[in-house]
Amino acid sequence: TDFLAADLAASIRTIADYPKPGILFRDITTLLGDARAFRRAVDELVQPWAGSKVDKVAGIEARGFIIGGAVAHQLSAGFVPIRKKGKLPHQTVRMAYALEYGQDEMEMHVDAVAAGERVILVDDLIATGGTAEGAVKLLRNIGARVEAACFIVDLPDLGGSDKLRAMDVPVRTLLSFA
Numbered sequence: 001t002d003f004l005a006a007d008l009a010a011s012i013r014t015i016a017d018y019p020k021p022g023i024l025f026r027d028i029t030t031l032l033g034d035a036r037a038f039r040r041a042v043d044e045l046v047q048p049w050a051g052s053k054v055d056k057v058a059g060i061e062a063r064g065f066i067i068g069g070a071v072a073h074q075l076s077a078g079f080v081p082i083r084k085k086g087k088l089p090h091q092t093v094r095m096a097y098a099l100e101y102g103q104d105e106m107e108m109h110v111d112a113v114a115a116g117e118r119v120i121l122v123d124d125l126i127a128t129g130g131t132a133e134g135a136v137k138l139l140r141n142i143g144a145r146v147e148a149a150c151f152i153v154d155l156p157d158l159g160g161s162d163k164l165r166a167m168d169v170p171v172r173t174l175l176s177f178a
């Protein structure tokens with residue numbers, strides 16, 4: 001899997017100084033556009049749950065919708081969108097989450113997950129973990145069992161994956177950029 005990680009990493013484009021000077025932005029659109037890399041990433045992400053029952057995959061807007069939709073299909077699970085506030089039409093539950101500067105709120109439909117359902121959280125990348133932490137709290141507040149959180153990319157120096165593990169969420173990532 002070291003070979004796989006290197007192969008997937010090579011399919012990700014790095015953009016210097018985006019969105020701000022000093023940031024090395026990991027652009028996964030090149031992985032998504034590479035048919036073989038996209039399939040391998042999704043196959044590898046779902047591997048621990050092949051043959052076990054997962055009720056729902058929750059994907060975080062926007063890039064978590066792309067990965068999460070494919071993961072849900074692969075696991076024959078339902079898909080639940082976690083969105084930025086104001087986008088969902090039915091009654092929602094809401095959670096504040098930390099951004100690099102300031103905070104925002106995310107929402108999910110109140111009936112999207114039933115109490116006790118087994119949910120896997122999916123996003124493309126974990127950095128500070130503020131976004132994923134908010135999503136885990138939102139899911140747990142409505143009684144979901146968050147079985148794991150999965151990301152293609154970990155930026156371990158920003159501490160997000162450790163933060164989720166400290167909340168007793170098993171974390172699966174396919175590659176790291178340190």
Ligand code: PRP
Nearest residue numbers: 061062063125126127128129130131160
């Ligand atoms: C990015 C990424 C994750 C989040 C990770 O999304 O897709 O959702 O940031 O950062 P964190 O671990 O520090 O919270 P972004 O907020 O840029 O939203 P977008 O997908 O709508 O562009």
Ligand code: HPA
Nearest residue numbers: 024025026027125127155
């Ligand atoms: N790439 C994509 N999304 C991100 C990054 C990055 O490097 N850092 C925080 N969110």
